[in-house]
Structures are given as C-alpha cells and as structure tokens.
Amino acid sequence: MxxxxxxxxxxxxxxxxxxxxxxxxxxxxxxxxxxxxxxxxxxxxxxxxxxxxxxxxxxxxxxxxxxxxxxxxxxxxxxxxxxxxxxxxxxxxxxxxxxxxxxxxxxxxxxxxxxxxxxxxxxxxxxxxxxxxxxxxxxxxxxxxxxxxxxxxxxxxxxxxxxxxxxxxxxxxxxxxxxxxxxxxxxxxxxxxxxxxxxxxxxxxxxxxxxxxxxxxxxxxxxxxLAPRSVYARADKGVLWTLMTKLYLNAQVYTGTERYTDAITYANKVLQAGYTLSPSYANLFLADNNKTAARNEIILPITFDGTRTKTYGGMTFLVHAAVGRAVTPVSAGINGGWSGTRAKQNLPSLFTSATDTRRNLFFTTAQNPNVDTLTAFSSGTLVTKYRNVTSTGVAGSDTEGNFPDTDFPMFRLPDVQLMYAEAVLRGGAGGSNSQALTYVNAVRARSSATPLTTLTLNDILDERGRELFWEGHRRTDLIRFGKYTTGYNWPFKGGVRAGRDVETTRVxxxxxxxxxxxxxxxxxxxxxxx
The missing domain is CATH 1.25.40.390 (Serine Threonine Protein Phosphatase 5, Tetratricopeptide repeat)
Incomplete structure (x- = not known):
C-alpha cells in the first residue's frame, strides 16, 4: 500500500x-x-x-x-x-x-x-x-x-x-x-x-x-x-539496554519516581558488551563511519547511502544546512550549502580545555560568534561536525554531491558512559564514583581534554554538551537538569535576543x-x- x-x-x-x-x-x-x-x-x-x-x-x-x-x-x-x-x-x-x-x-x-x-x-x-x-x-x-x-x-x-x-x-x-x-x-x-x-x-x-x-x-x-554488535545497524540487545538506560535515567521527569539504580544496571550491560571508543572523534561523523573503528562505538545508527537513501531530510539536511560562507561545499563533500544551522555562543563556551580537539569542529572565520540575528548565517559559530567525506578525504558515493553516505549515531558508547556517571552521582546503586570518573575521563582523553580530578553533576551536563552536541540529546538533558525553562538562558529563548525564562509548560x-x-x-x- x-x-x-x-x-x-x-x-x-x-x-x-x-x-x-x-x-x-x-x-x-x-x-x-x-x-x-x-x-x-x-x-x-x-x-x-x-x-x-x-x-x-x-x-x-x-x-x-x-x-x-x-x-x-x-x-x-x-x-x-x-x-x-x-x-x-x-x-x-x-x-x-x-x-x-x-x-x-x-x-x-x-x-x-x-x-x-x-x-x-x-x-x-x-x-x-x-x-x-x-x-x-x-x-x-x-x-x-x-x-x-x-x-x-x-x-x-x-x-x-x-x-x-x-x-x-x-x-x-x-x-x-x-x-x-x-x-x-x-x-x-x-x-x-x-x-x-x-x-x-x-x-x-x-x-x-x-x-x-x-x-x-x-x-x-x-x-x-541479536547479541550486541552482531549486525551493524540492527536493533539488538545493545540498543535495548541503551534505551532502557535512557528511560530509567529520565524516569524522575516522566513519572516523578527516580530509577537511577535501574539506569546503572542496564548501562553496565552496555558497557560490558564489547563496544569501544573510536580513536578519532571526528571520524564518527564521516561518510565511512559504518566501516571504520567508529562502528565499534556506534550502538544505533540511522543509516544513509548516497545512492539508495535519497531524502532532503536526515543527513542531507544535517550536512547541507551547516555549510555556507567560509565553510565550502567541497570540504563537506557536497555540491552546495543551505546556510541554515549554526551554534549559539553557549556551546563553544563549554570547551574550557585548550587542548580539547572537539573544538576543531567549530568554524569561526568571518563569523560573529554571538547569535544576534536569527536569520543571518553570519551570526553564530559554524559547525563542521557532519560531513560527506570519508576518513581518507574521499567524497561520498553520490557523484552529484546531493545525498550523503554518513550514518547518524543516535546512540553511542560515550552517551552510556556519561549516563552511568550521572546515575551514580544522583545516588543510584550498583556503581561507584571512581568508575564514574574513569568513564568521564576516558571520553575526555579521546579528545585530549584535560582530565577531571573530581566530578559533579554540572560536570556531567557540560561534558554531555561537549561530547554529544548536535546529536539530538540536549533538550532532554536540560530538562532533566532543571535548566530548560527557567534559570538558564540563551539567545532568542522566549523571543528576545538576550533570552528569557519561559513557561514551565514548555518542557x-x-x-x-x-x-x-x-x-x-x-x-x-x-x-x-x-
């Protein structure tokens, strides 16, 4: 039908x-x-x-x-x-x-x-x-x-x-x-x-x-x-346990009853399932992320193929919409940019470690770092996270440069490591503070960020912002941390340039x-x- x-x-x-x-x-x-x-x-x-x-x-x-x-x-x-x-x-x-x-x-x-x-x-x-x-x-x-x-x-x-x-x-x-x-x-x-x-x-x-x-x-x-990692891109037990971790970590928001111990239980299942961090953070978001070591970190990808999944949504949108001005189409492996998405200044400000290589995905040449005008592509930092080129610099399979091969990592290992750490800090049983710190520092070490010596809940929120930015987690995270509607603002929140608190019903x-x-x-x- x-x-x-x-x-x-x-x-x-x-x-x-x-x-x-x-x-x-x-x-x-x-x-x-x-x-x-x-x-x-x-x-x-x-x-x-x-x-x-x-x-x-x-x-x-x-x-x-x-x-x-x-x-x-x-x-x-x-x-x-x-x-x-x-x-x-x-x-x-x-x-x-x-x-x-x-x-x-x-x-x-x-x-x-x-x-x-x-x-x-x-x-x-x-x-x-x-x-x-x-x-x-x-x-x-x-x-x-x-x-x-x-x-x-x-x-x-x-x-x-x-x-x-x-x-x-x-x-x-x-x-x-x-x-x-x-x-x-x-x-x-x-x-x-x-x-x-x-x-x-x-x-x-x-x-x-x-x-x-x-x-x-x-x-x-x-x-x-299927067992975790049996077949790439299938909804296997690793996906199941990751989803359970997410459900329980947010249970306090959804039902009023916390389930942090359950979150730790299922995070541990994922963390023991053989997933490994890719040596390169940038390679996680390239056109061959289904073939490189990135695939060993990605738990649930939404898969794309430039010759078979032709859509103006999905990764076509995420790659094209971020390209324009000094970010050239050829650098992203596409035929043209849509000049749409940029980062608000709050995001780059999270990167306080000068050695953190994740900062390299921000592009500031000729850009106003502050979002002063919603409609101006020159207003805000550009982000080169998603590209339709391989880890060896080859453009994707669509010879016309329209549709990317890059898979979208809906779930991946660092998300689970950070969820484990958060659940521990929130009082869940079955984990330890020392293991939580180890997981967070493993995520930071991959990008050469300075290791942390102590760990607070705010550290977790900030690290989630640094590691998982533009991957579809931020609204849920800010709500869970009580920072979405009131007490923390960003440009044009509530319709004013400086940002303002909004109704709590906006959650x-x-x-x-x-x-x-x-x-x-x-x-x-x-x-x-x-």
Whole structure:
C-alpha cells in the first residue's frame, strides 16, 4: 500500500494492509522489490518479510515512497521537512542552547524561540512521524505472530528469523513511544492488538512509560534479539539496554519516581558488551563511519547511502544546512550549502580545555560568534561536525554531491558512559564514583581534554554538551537538569535576543490540534499551557 497519513487516528489503527516496500533500507538490509502485493502474499515469504522489516528501519531516514520527494509518507508539510530524523533533531536541538536554524519557513521561527503552539506544523510533523512509525511496527508485529507464521507455513529456522525480526519491530516501536513520552508526555496509544477502525485510547505519560518499561523488560527476557554488535545497524540487545538506560535515567521527569539504580544496571550491560571508543572523534561523523573503528562505538545508527537513501531530510539536511560562507561545499563533500544551522555562543563556551580537539569542529572565520540575528548565517559559530567525506578525504558515493553516505549515531558508547556517571552521582546503586570518573575521563582523553580530578553533576551536563552536541540529546538533558525553562538562558529563548525564562509548560510540546479534532478520545487531553 502507498498510504499517506496526516493524523494519528489513521496512523495507529488503519495500517491494516501491507507496508509499502518501496525505497531504501539499512545498509545490511538493502533490497529493492519492484512490486506491490497484499499482506497474505508478502508475509508468506521470509525474504519479503525481511524487506518489510527494512522499511521499518528506513522510515527513520527517508521521507516517502519514492525519494527524495514526490510521494510522502505524511502530508501537511514539505516532504523534506517531514523526515523523522530531521524533525526529531530540530525539536531536540534548535529549542536549546546548542543550535539555531535561521530560516523563515512557516512557523519555524517559533520553534527556535520556544513560542510554538498546537498548530505548529513542525511540531505536528514530528508527532505524525512518530505515530506513523508506530503504526508500521504495529502492522508488522500483527502479521508475524506465531499463529500467523504457522498458518502461512513458515517454520524451523525461517520462523526463528522472523521471530527475531518481530522482536526488532517491537524494540523500534518502544523507541518511538519513548520519543512520544519525552516530547509530548501522554497521547494516543495502540499496539498490534488494537482493532482496526477504532479510535486510539489516550494514555498518560506515566501509563505509556509503564508500557514501555514492561515491553523492554519482556524483550530482554525473551532473548530473541541479536547479541550486541552482531549486525551493524540492527536493533539488538545493545540498543535495548541503551534505551532502557535512557528511560530509567529520565524516569524522575516522566513519572516523578527516580530509577537511577535501574539506569546503572542496564548501562553496565552496555558497557560490558564489547563496544569501544573510536580513536578519532571526528571520524564518527564521516561518510565511512559504518566501516571504520567508529562502528565499534556506534550502538544505533540511522543509516544513509548516497545512492539508495535519497531524502532532503536526515543527513542531507544535517550536512547541507551547516555549510555556507567560509565553510565550502567541497570540504563537506557536497555540491552546495543551505546556510541554515549554526551554534549559539553557549556551546563553544563549554570547551574550557585548550587542548580539547572537539573544538576543531567549530568554524569561526568571518563569523560573529554571538547569535544576534536569527536569520543571518553570519551570526553564530559554524559547525563542521557532519560531513560527506570519508576518513581518507574521499567524497561520498553520490557523484552529484546531493545525498550523503554518513550514518547518524543516535546512540553511542560515550552517551552510556556519561549516563552511568550521572546515575551514580544522583545516588543510584550498583556503581561507584571512581568508575564514574574513569568513564568521564576516558571520553575526555579521546579528545585530549584535560582530565577531571573530581566530578559533579554540572560536570556531567557540560561534558554531555561537549561530547554529544548536535546529536539530538540536549533538550532532554536540560530538562532533566532543571535548566530548560527557567534559570538558564540563551539567545532568542522566549523571543528576545538576550533570552528569557519561559513557561514551565514548555518542557512538553502540545498534542497537535489536528489530532485532537480527529480523535474524540483526545478531547480535553491537551498538555497544560496550550
């Protein structure tokens, strides 16, 4: 099917047919079928089932059925803007002290300034993307139950493989529900058990948290997921444990009850799973990061290929939007810059160690280091973190220079090391202060930053900013540390150049009015302040 969804109502309960099999997949699951068939045909063939699984992964990277534009998955916004990774990155980064996106498209300026409302198309696109992926996962899970496999004559090793695929789909769905919890709090909820054609129920933030918690624990116990690092870019046990660490580290925010000991428990599983730091920080964000030592550090990449994943979102956006003025397209391995994203001055100011090589990814030539004008690309430090060149300086595979090969590292090892340290400092059991300091200094040593002799929670927040900047973590981190809405400001926060405190309700985005109108179960359920 080539369905387009504009409301969560359709996304959650009407994906009753075959998922579209068009477009690209992860680099380990690249298969491009040239047909469209119904579920009874496709789900009788394990090879085609694998292709549908590949589409679940690809939905984080691509924006539609053809690529790069022309048949979008969701409507109501330009297809390039609608991309999952692009929208998630924007809400996590340009609403913070790390990044600014100076374009005047639609209501984008209100996202930069924390002045969005329930009709903001960029907030709505993020919401729709999350629930679109949940719907696709629900349908895949529905069609791959043991009963369905038996009815369709799939058994033995083939059935075992499909059960692993099904576990991966459940993990991807849990990841999306975590994004929903983090960004929107409560919201519509459905699983594969929901009856087709019914309205999704509303669940609170705590209720969806409880579901995700239970589902992740079940996946851990069932043992169907691949072992960590078995196949690059698959949702394996390492991804599961990292997501559990994130869920528990933020539990105090989500539910009012801390779970720091649980965060340490699952961080330890990741830290003992064989991941290793890449010798080069810069190589983590280049076009061959799926082949160099970077792949041993990346836990969950969103994969891109310049000839197979053609989109104006994702890494195409992250590479092109940061290029302009003195940062040349050829240095980034592309054919032209979009002159959009820059760093607010708060970010470079974190780098207090003169020897810290992560500073080398900031470009200040002819730039005003302070963001004095949102729309001026000359206003703010340029960032050369993501590039479409390999570690040996070769441009990516797209000979026209449009679409990058660079994978996006959604989860990687230093994030877990820093989460472990934070959970220890917040009082969780099962770790030690000395080990926490060791992990933090290992992250710093890779970039030649001066080692710390003591460790405070503020050190953790600052180190997360230095190590993980522009990787989609900052909004969640600032909220967890109580610095998002009040007491700490950055340029144009609240719509004024110096920045100001904003309403505490800004820690959540609103449920889009389009969905509240479409689903009577959401009536009266809008988040406070909207």
């Amino acid at each position: 080539n369905n387009k969804f504009t409301r969560t109502l359709g996304m959650l309960v009407m994906a009753g047919s075959l998922l579209s099999l068009a477009s690209s997949c992860t680099k380990d699951l690249d298969q491009l079928p040239d047909y469209s068939a119904n579920a009874e045909v496709v789900y009788r063939d394990p090879a085609q089932i694998q292709q549908v699984l590949a589409r679940l992964y690809a939905t984080f990277a691509i924006s539609g059925q053809t690529g790069p534009a022309g048949l979008p998955d969701i409507t109501g916004i330009d297809e390039g803007f609608s991309n999952y990774l692009r929208q998630y990155w924007q809400l996590q980064e340009i609403t913070t002290d790390e990044a600014v996106l100076g374009w005047n498209d639609g209501n984008l300026p209100s996202v930069n300034t924390l002045q969005w409302n329930a009709d903001n198309e960029f907030v709505r696109a993020t919401y729709d993307r999350i629930y679109y992926e949940i719907a696709l996962c629900n349908e895949f899970i529905r069609q791959t139950s043991d009963a369905k496999l038996s009815d369709r004559g799939i058994s033995g090793a083939e059935a075992g493989n499909v059960r692993t695929y099904r576990a991966e789909a459940r993990l991807l769905r849990a990841l999306c529900y975590w994004h929903a919890i983090d960004l929107f709090g409560g919201g519509p909820f459905a699983t594969e058990e929901a009856a087709i054609g019914t309205y999704p129920t509303y669940k609170t933030r705590a209720e969806i948290f409880s579901y995700v918690d239970t589902e992740l624990k079940a996946l851990d116990t069932e043992g169907l997921l 959540l985005f609103p449920l889009p009015n389009t969905d509240i109108v479409a689903n009577p179960n959401l009536a009266g359920r809008q988040n406070p302040g909207y």
